[in-house]
Amino acid sequence: MSETSVLVVGAGPVGLTAALELRRRGVDVVIVDRLPEPPQYAKAVGIQPRTLEVWDAMGVVRPSLDVSAPMHGQIVYVDGRQVMRLELELPEDVPYRFVCMPQYATERVLTQALAEHGTVVRRGIELTGFEQTADGVVADLRDGDDTTRLAARYLVGCDGAHSAVRKGLGVSFDGDAFPEEYMLADVELDWSMPGGYGIRASTTNDGTTTDMMVCIPLPGTGRYRLSTFVAPDLATSASGSGAVAHGLEGGRRPTLGHIQAVLDRLAPEPTRAGALRWSSVFRISHRLAGSYGGGRVFLAGDAAHIHPPTGAQGMNTGIQDAYNLGWKLALAVQGRAADGLLDSYDAERRPVGAEVVGRTVRHARQGLGAGETDAATAIAREAQLLLGYRDSPLVGEDVPHGGGSDMP
Numbered sequence: 001m002s003e004t005s006v007l008v009v010g011a012g013p014v015g016l017t018a019a020l021e022l023r024r025r026g027v028d029v030v031i032v033d034r035l036p037e038p039p040q041y042a043k044a045v046g047i048q049p050r051t052l053e054v055w056d057a058m059g060v061v062r063p064s065l066d067v068s069a070p071m072h073g074q075i076v077y078v079d080g081r082q083v084m085r086l087e088l089e090l091p092e093d094v095p096y097r098f099v100c101m102p103q104y105a106t107e108r109v110l111t112q113a114l115a116e117h118g119t120v121v122r123r124g125i126e127l128t129g130f131e132q133t134a135d136g137v138v139a140d141l142r143d144g145d146d147t148t149r150l151a152a153r154y155l156v157g158c159d160g161a162h163s164a165v166r167k168g169l170g171v172s173f174d175g176d177a178f179p180e181e182y183m184l185a186d187v188e189l190d191w192s193m194p195g196g197y198g199i200r201a202s203t204t205n206d207g208t209t210t211d212m213m214v215c216i217p218l219p220g221t222g223r224y225r226l227s228t229f230v231a232p233d234l235a236t237s238a239s240g241s242g243a244v245a246h247g248l249e250g251g252r253r254p255t256l257g258h259i260q261a262v263l264d265r266l267a268p269e270p271t272r273a274g275a276l277r278w279s280s281v282f283r284i285s286h287r288l289a290g291s292y293g294g295g296r297v298f299l300a301g302d303a304a305h306i307h308p309p310t311g312a313q314g315m316n317t318g319i320q321d322a323y324n325l326g327w328k329l330a331l332a333v334q335g336r337a338a339d340g341l342l343d344s345y346d347a348e349r350r351p352v353g354a355e356v357v358g359r360t361v362r363h364a365r366q367g368l369g370a371g372e373t374d375a376a377t378a379i380a381r382e383a384q385l386l387l388g389y390r391d392s393p394l395v396g397e398d399v400p401h402g403g404g405s406d407m408p
């Protein structure tokens with residue numbers, strides 16, 4: 001049986017971050033993904049300023065910025081009239097701003113950095129089961145018709161919404177699915193909207209939204225990721241295909257014709273769509289794992305929390321889960337972790353996941369910023385800059401320091 005210190009299951013953005021963080025700290029890692037090739041589509045596009053700070057610390061901010069586009073704000077049209085122009089302003093001392101970067105580019109940057117640390121993702125390998133022993137985990141890995149066993153001291157499940165690791169742990173994933181279906185496409189638009197702004201356009205009837213589209217700028221001239229309600233002929237009821245529980249649906253692909261019809265109804269000016277790169281139908285759910293791990297097994301990313309893409313929070317939250325777990329696991333592997341250090345991962349990150357699930361559901365139902373008192377706080381929260389671990393068991397009480405003359 002082969003051995004490693006940490007087995008990371010899933011080479012999405014979260015698994016890659018976990019593996020890179022461990023490798024940077026000299027820990028021996030195996031990372032597997034059941035897909036034979038990396039996906040060429042992009043669920044996540046929005047990158048938060050806090051994630052860029054994390055990537056700075058991890059040494060991947062420069063290659064990331066090289067393949068991203070700035071996101072200055074959002075312009076909102078309702079019933080053909082511009083009703084808002086939101087500037088995503090942050091205090092001067094915040095080092096990074098909001099950017100957009102397709103998820104496949106994020107995964108490429110992280111994969112490259114991981115390779116520079118000597119670790120290559122083992123593809124086409126699926127975790128089918130695991131058991132915990134007194135001092136580690138033994139995992140069953142299926143490679144085609146063969147199943148091999150790998151012994152690891154720790155296992156990190158970054159295997160997405162349908163996580164086999166979470167199911168193997170018997171951890172709950174409570175929440176629900178939204179009934180609506182959406183479609184999205186990566187296209188070029190020939191409109192004259194200012195670059196670097198998301199464009200949201202909707203129509204209403206008696207205050208109820210009857211139609212809508214959101215276009216998020218991507219790197220490249222005139223490129224956007226457009227999302228909107230699913231076209232009637234692509235809806236589950238029309239296609240007869242089963243509904244997807246969460247995420248992209250591979251079978252039904254919107255065409256340029258579907259996207260053009262949306263633009264003809266909603267674009268603020270006559271606009272042609274072209275150069276369709278990829279498209280998909282998707283659905284969303286909101287769920288939170290009952291625990292972020294058990295024993296020597298941990299969950300991060302979509303394996304632990306899923307929610308609406310409103311405000312571009314999911315992948316960013318997952319990356320920051322992996323960053324939080326990475327240094328703690330490295331110390332544990334090296335025998336330098338204090339008692340309770342690994343427990344602090346759940347204590348610190350699960351409340352963050354719960355807050356994000358609650359906020360994105362609220363925003364999906366009531367609009368971005370619902371529940372906030374002022375715009376500056378709302379923007380800083382979306383940027384994931386208001387996180388803190390005050391209630392973590394690692395954080396002690398405030399102690400005065402300075403003079404110290406009366407200290408023992």
Ligand SMILES: Cc1cc2nc3c(=O)[nH]c(=O)nc-3n(C[C@H](O)[C@H](O)[C@H](O)COP(=O)(O)OP(=O)(O)OC[C@H]3O[C@@H](n4cnc5c(N)ncnc54)[C@H](O)[C@@H]3O)c2cc1C
Pocket residue numbers: 009010011012013014015032033034035043044045046047103125126127128158159160161163164184246247248282300301302303309311312313314315316317318
């Ligand atoms: C339409 C849409 C738009 C979004 N936009 C944004 C956005 O702008 N910003 C943002 O932050 N988030 C966004 N998200 C959310 C974001 O895409 C997810 O949070 C992110 O992909 C989670 O990354 P992950 O690595 O946890 O999981 P995944 O990306 O799902 O990766 C999991 C990996 O695990 C592998 N795997 C699964 N099971 C096994 C197994 N048993 N053995 C081996 N490998 C396995 C899979 O093949 C996959 O590669 C969006 C989501 C959707 C649906």
